[in-house]
Amino acid sequence: MQPLRWLGILPGAWGVRGETISKDELCVTAIFSAYNYISFKGDPEKGMWETRCRNPFKVASIYASSEIYCHDEERRTGLTQLAKLCQEVGHSELLSRAAVAEHLTEESIRNMRIVDYLELSRVNYQNTPVLLSASYFNRMFDTIDSWQFETWSHHAFRYFQISYVGYAYWAGILSLGVLYRLYGWMLLGRQQHIESGLESTIYRSIWRRLSFLECVVHWILTHLIILSPLAGQGRRLIGCTFPSRADALAVGGFWILSIILSVVGYRTFQGNIYWPDVTSQILRYSADRTGIMSFANFLLLIVFAGRNNILIWATGWSFATFNVFHRHVARIATFQAVAHSVLYFVIYIRVNKLWKEITKVYILWGVLTFILMILVLITSLDRMRAASYELFMVAHILLSVITLVGCFYHTIVFEGHEYWEYLWPSVIIWATDRCLRIVRLVYCNVHVRLSKGKFINVTESRMTYDEVADVIRLEVTPGMPGLQARPGDYYFLYQPFRFTGWENHPFTVGAWSYESDPRGAPLEIVGKPWDSIDNSQLPLLSETIFSHRSLGGRKMPFQQSLIPKLTFWIRPYNGWTQQLRKQCLRVSNQPVHTTMLLEGPYGHNVPLWRYESVLIIVGGTGIAAAVPYLHDHLQRSTNHWSDTSEEKLQTREIELVWTTRQPAFLRDLADRELKQMLDREDFRASFYATGSSDRFREDWNAVGYTVQMGRPNLQSIILSHSCDTSAAGMKLAILVCGPTGMADEARAAIHLARQQGYQNIEYVEESFTW
Incomplete structure (x- = not known):
């Protein structure tokens, strides 16, 4: 325990480490704290701990008042603690009772002057020991006891706040x-x-x-x-x-x-x-x-x-x-x-x-920290983030780091630095998270191959912008060839060779495909050349060269590792995404090759394959959350997926309800990523366009697809599915990814369905905003 020397307005307060004194120590503590308001002649005359421990008149007064107001156990425990404090804090020895014995006889104590609180002036030095009055002792005792209670409650609440x-x-x-x-x-x-x-x-x-x-x-x-x-x-x-x-x-x-x-x-x-x-x-x-x-x-x-x-x-x-x-x-x-x-x-x-x-310096640090925390709060408001996400990120990180530094210096005056016990774990967790992010960056984007010579693979990417669809298609080939992908994954994308290359934004992996390594031998799977293998026959991603991967219980030898190509669909808004759009427009009708870095993967996979019926409702680029699950369904439904697998496909039917403003985006994916699913009997798709025209409607009908104008009636669709699946005894999973209004409409419909008794409905919402 340390004295509260850092606060001049608290003379005599006990400690700053949140340590409370025992009841047995409290009596003597109240006594020697009360004598802080009385001055004595003798050597030494000044200094709180110097006079407490070495001034013969003050020490004799402490002994005498202890005889009057403290029980034997209180006196023994309290004086022992005072002697310890004299050594640890005052760096001196407490005068023994024998050294002041002449002042402690019964007659001497009986003849001592009894003083009340502030009866004696601090500038009036006493040349004899004095006794505390009962009212003075009780007042100081209650004061110390109250402070101890508050100290205990603050720190108890503090520890409760964290641990309890x-x-x-x-x-x-x-x-x-x-x-x-x-x-x-x-x-x-x-x-x-x-x-x-x-x-x-x-x-x-x-x-x-x-x-x-x-x-x-x-x-x-x-x-x-x-x-x-x-x-x-x-x-x-x-x-x-x-x-x-x-x-x-x-x-x-x-x-x-x-x-x-x-x-x-x-x-x-x-x-x-x-x-x-x-x-x-x-x-x-x-x-x-x-x-x-x-x-x-x-x-x-x-x-x-x-x-x-x-x-x-x-x-x-x-x-x-x-x-x-x-x-x-x-x-x-x-x-x-x-x-x-x-x-x-x-x-x-x-x-x-x-x-x-x-x-005072530590107070100035506290004022700075106080101001910075308010600025962090202001720059974190929804409107500020929406107006300039990049400014928000830079300000958030920079101001937060300075705030944490300010907290260290604001509490540096506490002996033992007790409040740093909150700051250092925060620093460690924050630094660990940043280190893991760097590890993910290196893992995803750099791969050193030692076979057949030393090669370094780095991430490659290209992007194209469809003005009619108003969507950027970004295709990224990670430097790590064995990078695994699965539905629900998202990555933070960096464009490092920009002035603000530290900026990063999260995007869901919309689709992926596989390519053989051009620097190696042609890939063969189960004796078939690479060109004859359909993507649906492949696992999500391959592993290392000459590895074996179990696909539904069958061992499929890979004579060479597959290289994944991840596809992201980006809707350009303000800030960085708008800059990507401008980069694409500078090169007409040509893909833009740019350097992108991946950090991830993050996210979690929802086992939609466990449900007999699946309804997927998406809006705009929210289709990125749906396509991976559709490809997962394709892979699980092939004969390569063993019926004895623990992840046996349960899904009998899937319906996709997709609403977007641009029909061109619908067509692009229908002709590419959705093409295989559209030919299946267990899959239905309902496409809706909110910004279309008759010409687009005719174009869609010409290619065999239909698109409906306007927005879907989600309540009708969800209630209909709930009724049909309940009647058939099937479990229904509903995946929603889209604007907030669409997601809330789906929520309300699902809530209504569950209220009507359709309990076998699992609701999954993928975040459309970050």
């Missing part, structure tokens, strides 16, 4: 996600046992006993997960955007919890020696607590912000959901920092010490 309340709160929320994911795996395992005829009587009995879980999960999905925050309000609630009602409830609960912890638990009383009036006590206690809790939230907001977040894998929730958590924890931390700063300004003004305190 704050962390426990989010641990509870995240545990629900983990349990739901485990529940899904259990359902899958049960389904596989039923299909294979291996479900035992005990297993069926267990599921019957747990049947109430299905009702609980159904209610949660229907009323919390699927619905938007408020009916009729879309995703906006109190000026904030939430993907679902569950997200709004989780964030709202943390707001309420943080407010409660900031305002409750203060112990105040009139006559406090440090702060005589109750208002001053509340100002000081709340200023300390809000500052501590703001620091406590740093770790949470850093964890939620990371791309390489293990919690995303554990819960199956999207990065967008954790981004919502990150934003609100950051806002709470900022408001707590604002409260901390404003309250201290008020305190300094009340004691006429504003200019004196604000000129």
Whole structure:
């Protein structure tokens, strides 16, 4: 324990490390703290710890008052602790009782002068020991006891905030996600046992006993997960955007919890020696607590912000959901920092010490940090991000780093640097995430081949822009030939050789194909030349040269590694995507070869193959989320996928509902990525164009495809599918990826269907915005 020497307005306060003294120590502590307001002659005459430990009149007074007001155990424990503090803090030995024994006889103590609080002036040095009055002792005891309680409560709330309340709160929320994911795996395992005829009587009995879980999960999905925050309000609630009602409830609960912890638990009383009036006590206690809790939230907001977040894998929730958590924890931390700063300004003004305190270096760092946190909050608002995402990213990272540095220097005055325990873990997690991102960048874009000479493969890319479709097609060949891809993957794309080459933006992998390595021998699979192999016969991506990959239980030898080519569809808006459009327009009718770097893959795969019926609803470039699942269905439906595979295809029918403004984009994908699916009997497609004309309608009819003008009636489509699949005893999965309005319309329809009793509906939403 260290003395609170850094605050002149708290003479005699005990420690700064949040360590509370025991009740047995409190009696002696109150006594030697009370003597700070009384001066004594003798050697030494000045210095808080020097006089406490070595001034014979003050030490004799401490011994004498301890005899009067403290029990034996309190006196023994308290004096032992005082002697320890004299050594560790005062760097001197406490005068022994024998050294001042002449002042401690019964007669001497009986004849000592009894003094009250502020009865003696600090400039009036006493040349004999004095006793504390009972009222003075009780007042100081209550003052120290109150401060100890507040210190305990601040740090208890601080530790609760991380380990018990704050962390426990989010641990509870995240545990629900983990349990739901485990529940899904259990359902899958049960389904596989039923299909294979291996479900035992005990297993069926267990599921019957747990049947109430299905009702609980159904209610949660229907009323919390699927619905938007408020009916009729879309995703906006109190000026904030939430993907679902569950997200709004989780964030709202943390707001309420943080407010409660900031305002409750203060112990105040009139006559406090440090702060005589109750208002001053509340100002000081709340200023300390809000500052501590703001620091406590740093770790949470850093964890939620990371791309390489293990919690995303554990819960199956999207990065967008954790981004919502990150934003609100950051806002709470900022408001707590604002409260901390404003309250201290008020305190300094009340004691006429504003200019004196604000000129101190650590206070200036605190003011800078306070301002920077407000700037981070302002630049993170939805409108600011939409207006200039690049400016937001640069400002967000730069200001956040300076803020963290400012926090270190603001708390550097604390002996032991106790509050750095929040900052260093935040720095480590942030740095680890950045390092992992660099590792992903190197892994995806650079590959050194040692066979047949030393070659270095790097990522290659080309892009074309279709003015009629208003879509950029970006094709990227990663430097890593064995890079795996799967539905649901997205990458952050960099264009490094620009002035702002650090900018990166997330895009979903819309499709992929395979090419043989031009520097090696022709690829053969199962004795067939490469040119005769259909993509649907291949696994998602190959592995290394001469490797074997199990495809549905069959070993397929690869005499050479396949090189993947990833396709991204980018709608040009403002900023970087608009610059890509301009680059393409500079070269008419020619692909633009440019350097792109990939960071990833991120995202998670939804096992749509488990559902007998699948309905996919997408808007615009949201088709990028659908095509990979359609290709996955193609691969699983080939005879190469063994019927004994654990991932046996269950899907009997798939319907795609795609709405876009430009019919040219529809045609482009229908003639390329969707062509194989359009020829299948188990697939139906409904295309809608919102910005078409009669000429486009005739063109579509001429090639055998139909496109409907306007927007689909999603409620009718979803209710119809729900009714048909329920009647057939099939499970239905609905995947939605599109603008917020489309997704909310689909949500409302699914909610209505579940209310009507169609429970076998799984709703999956891929984020259309970031």
